[in-house]
Amino acid sequence: xxxxxAILAADVLLAADMRGIDSHGVARLSGYVRLFEANRAxxxxxxxxxxxTPSTATVDADNGxxxxxxxxxxxxxxxxxxxxxxxxxxxxxxxHFGIAAYHAMKALEHDMIGIAMTNASPLVAPTxxxxxxxxxxxxxxxxxxxxxxxVVVDMATATAANGKLEIAQxxxxxxxxxxxxxxxxxxxxxxxxxxxxxxLLPLGxxxxxxxxxxxxxxxxxxxxxxxxxxxxxxxxxxxFVSFLNPLENLPGKGIGHFVGAMRVDAFRPVDDFKNNMDxxxxxxxxxxxxxxxQKVIIPGEPEFAEEEKxxxxxIPLNDKVVEDLKSLAKKFKLEF
Amino acid sequence: xxxxxAILAADVLLAADMRGIDSHGVARLSGYVRLFEANRAxxxxxxxxxxxTPSTATVDADNGxxxxxxxxxxxxxxxxxxxxxxxxxxxxxxxHFGIAAYHAMKALEHDMIGIAMTNASPLVAPTxxxxxxxxxxxxxxxxxxxxxxxVVVDMATATAANGKLEIAQxxxxxxxxxxxxxxxxxxxxxxxxxxxxxxLLPLGxxxxxxxxxxxxxxxxxxxxxxxxxxxxxxxxxxxFVSFLNPLENLPGKGIGHFVGAMRVDAFRPVDDFKNNMDxxxxxxxxxxxxxxxQKVIIPGEPEFAEEEKxxxxxIPLNDKVVEDLKSLAKKFKLEF
Numbered sequence: 001x002x003x004x005x006a007i008l009a010a011d012v013l014l015a016a017d018m019r020g021i022d023s024h025g026v027a028r029l030s031g032y033v034r035l036f037e038a039n040r041a042x043x044x045x046x047x048x049x050x051x052x053t054p055s056t057a058t059v060d061a062d063n064g065x066x067x068x069x070x071x072x073x074x075x076x077x078x079x080x081x082x083x084x085x086x087x088x089x090x091x092x093x094x095x096h097f098g099i100a101a102y103h104a105m106k107a108l109e110h111d112m113i114g115i116a117m118t119n120a121s122p123l124v125a126p127t128x129x130x131x132x133x134x135x136x137x138x139x140x141x142x143x144x145x146x147x148x149x150x151v152v153v154d155m156a157t158a159t160a161a162n163g164k165l166e167i168a169q170x171x172x173x174x175x176x177x178x179x180x181x182x183x184x185x186x187x188x189x190x191x192x193x194x195x196x197x198x199x200l201l202p203l204g205x206x207x208x209x210x211x212x213x214x215x216x217x218x219x220x221x222x223x224x225x226x227x228x229x230x231x232x233x234x235x236x237x238x239x240f241v242s243f244l245n246p247l248e249n250l251p252g253k254g255i256g257h258f259v260g261a262m263r264v265d266a267f268r269p270v271d272d273f274k275n276n277m278d279x280x281x282x283x284x285x286x287x288x289x290x291x292x293x294q295k296v297i298i299p300g301e302p303e304f305a306e307e308e309k310x311x312x313x314x315i316p317l318n319d320k321v322v323e324d325l326k327s328l329a330k331k332f333k334l335e336f
Numbered sequence: 337x338x339x340x341x342a343i344l345a346a347d348v349l350l351a352a353d354m355r356g357i358d359s360h361g362v363a364r365l366s367g368y369v370r371l372f373e374a375n376r377a378x379x380x381x382x383x384x385x386x387x388x389t390p391s392t393a394t395v396d397a398d399n400g401x402x403x404x405x406x407x408x409x410x411x412x413x414x415x416x417x418x419x420x421x422x423x424x425x426x427x428x429x430x431x432h433f434g435i436a437a438y439h440a441m442k443a444l445e446h447d448m449i450g451i452a453m454t455n456a457s458p459l460v461a462p463t464x465x466x467x468x469x470x471x472x473x474x475x476x477x478x479x480x481x482x483x484x485x486x487v488v489v490d491m492a493t494a495t496a497a498n499g500k501l502e503i504a505q506x507x508x509x510x511x512x513x514x515x516x517x518x519x520x521x522x523x524x525x526x527x528x529x530x531x532x533x534x535x536l537l538p539l540g541x542x543x544x545x546x547x548x549x550x551x552x553x554x555x556x557x558x559x560x561x562x563x564x565x566x567x568x569x570x571x572x573x574x575x576f577v578s579f580l581n582p583l584e585n586l587p588g589k590g591i592g593h594f595v596g597a598m599r600v601d602a603f604r605p606v607d608d609f610k611n612n613m614d615x616x617x618x619x620x621x622x623x624x625x626x627x628x629x630q631k632v633i634i635p636g637e638p639e640f641a642e643e644e645k646x647x648x649x650x651i652p653l654n655d656k657v658v659e660d661l662k663s664l665a666k667k668f669k670l671e672f
Contacts (some may be wrong), residue, residue, distance in 0.1 A: 003472060022370075047576070051603060051604060052421075052602075053420065053421030053422075053599070053602040054390060054391070054419070054421055055390070055391040055421040055422045056418045056421035056422060056598070056599075056602040056603055058603045058604060059447070063419070072423055078485045083390070084389065084390045084391040084420045084421075085388075085389030085390055085391040085392035085420075085424070086389075086391045086422060086424055088391060088421070088422055088598065088602075090603045090604075113564075117526075125623075126620060126623055126632045127632070127633070128625055128626055128630045128631065128632050128633065129623040129624055129625055129626060129632045130624050130625070130626050131623045131624040133619075133620060133623050133632075139553075140435070141488055141556045143559050143563075151497075151510065151555065153552040153553070153560065155546075155549045155553075155555055156549075157549075159540065159545050159546050160545075160546065176544040176545060177545075178544070178545040179545070184626070185626030192562075203539055203540055203546060203549050203550070204495065204539055204540065204541075205540075205545050208512040208514070209495050209496075209512060209514040209515070209541050209545075210491075210495050210496065210539060212376075212633065212635075212643065213492075213493075213515065213539050214539070215635075216489040216491055216635040217475075217489070217491075217553075217622075218490065219487065219635060220477045220489055222616075223487065223613070224481050225614065226612075226616075227479075227609060227612045227613055228449075228603050228604065229603065229604070230604050230608065230612075233612070233616055234616060234619055234620065235619065239456070249396040251612060251615055252612070262392070262424065263389070263392075264564070266386060266387075266388075266389040266391070266392040266424075267392055267394045267426045267564050268387060268394060268426075268564065268565070268566050268567065272566065273563060273564065276562075276566075276569070276587060277559070277561045277563055279587055280558075280559065280562075280563055280569055280570060283469075283570055284462060284469060284555075284570065287461075287462055287465040287467045287469050288465055288466055288467040289464055289465055289466070290464055290466050290521030291464070294464045295464065295550065296462045296463070296464050296465045296469075297464065299465070299551075299552040304627060
């Protein structure tokens, strides 16, 4: 990759590690390298805008890393918002973009609301199906505040994303009911169920507790990211892991993302908005707790706390990740 | 109300009944009348745009019914989208807007994606709290298709909205775990729990199955509809029922909505999008089912089926609703 793109990609991975999203940080570095090695991703993409209006654009990422193209698409959205009030960019022909919050949070320094979504390779079964049809397709919404940290919603639309399963697998733990089903569509608490042909469950977990809502939300992300951009969607989204090949006769190009930026002052004065956001945040923090030692958490609060802690004490890496980075360093003749 | 506004409001209620959303149809008519009688809503509002950019506007609804102002705000969004690619309207100082899908679906005839959200009076407790802080704040996203019916996602961000509880109450049924908690924050299966000081649970139902995601989604709707528009938010959103008074020292005006319209051809040619939507819909309908007699359902499919049925056989009204309409007719000297 060229140096500037490499620095940007590293910054996205580092932000994930700093925020405590260990599943999306340097632990993934060798995965991206394997995508390059398998010619599944383009290290030096010539991405371009292929369609636009005053408040929208569609970007062809030229099979580059989402880590690099998504922040650039977010910059386009921000520029559009400066003129039109809001800016929206759909991205086709891309690859995994890391944490959604990195891209959406770029809006904050401009007093804008930031939005980012992506689709991802299929692991989630829609309600009533035993087939993996959707990715964990995250939604991210970022709202600036005044004295307080911004509100940062960054969530997979599955009940539990794959990272949580991997932790349970490492610790040989049973997982709660409602995270996965087995290959026949039955309830399961086996952390290895995905390896056995099972599927993750949409947010809501079961029909009785409205899993069709999680399935619908995941579909919304899939349609914005896949169908609206001209990328692949549903079961056709190419796998992140290089040892699995994409399906044949794909209906679109690569994976897709969707990002947006909305100027707060396109709706009301920024100070009024931020004052009300502070009031919102403080009121919710002080909602009557069930247990006196566990207050209500504001979306994004745990990640800001983790970032502060890791800025002080460093990023704890697990041994497997350290070994993985060491072999990458060796392969590319870099100091470790 | 003036005749045109009354016709529009009736059309929104009728659409709910036609689509099988009985909780939001004519069953609510007397509730709206009581809001007028209690001087809680303005029957002849002078709503106006108080702020705008090429792709955005903020509307002060002058305390009118959301049933009337939301479709008009959606028209503004559609006009903005014609020029800027997308249009977004935040609405303050409003009241209950009926079903979100009515407003969002106005985008369809223009080959646009439609979006509608509202906040609502607090019934939902955030994760770790026993206090009602959020409404059932629905998200609605509508995507046009080609040969197939559009995809219509219209969902409360609580696991189960109040209407479902009311049905269980009428039938004296226990409700599933995960819908409500009691006033101390404990799990409950009592359909009357809300009357006893309990709360609805956010989508995800419990911490283990990620109720903080449902709480976050409901917060996103609350911030777009309440904070961004200058309406009330969180626990301050005024109650729909006229016998409960709004809190004092409100931070905003009335309740809030947020609507949007996105031209499909601001991103890619409409025919390409619709072809891919048809493919998306058909692929999901044919996802491998768990039970051979229950196929995967496309978001919006049950409501279109119900509409077709009711167009044929009429709208079944329950006796209490008929009595309620009869007394309204008598009060206003109308034929029944």
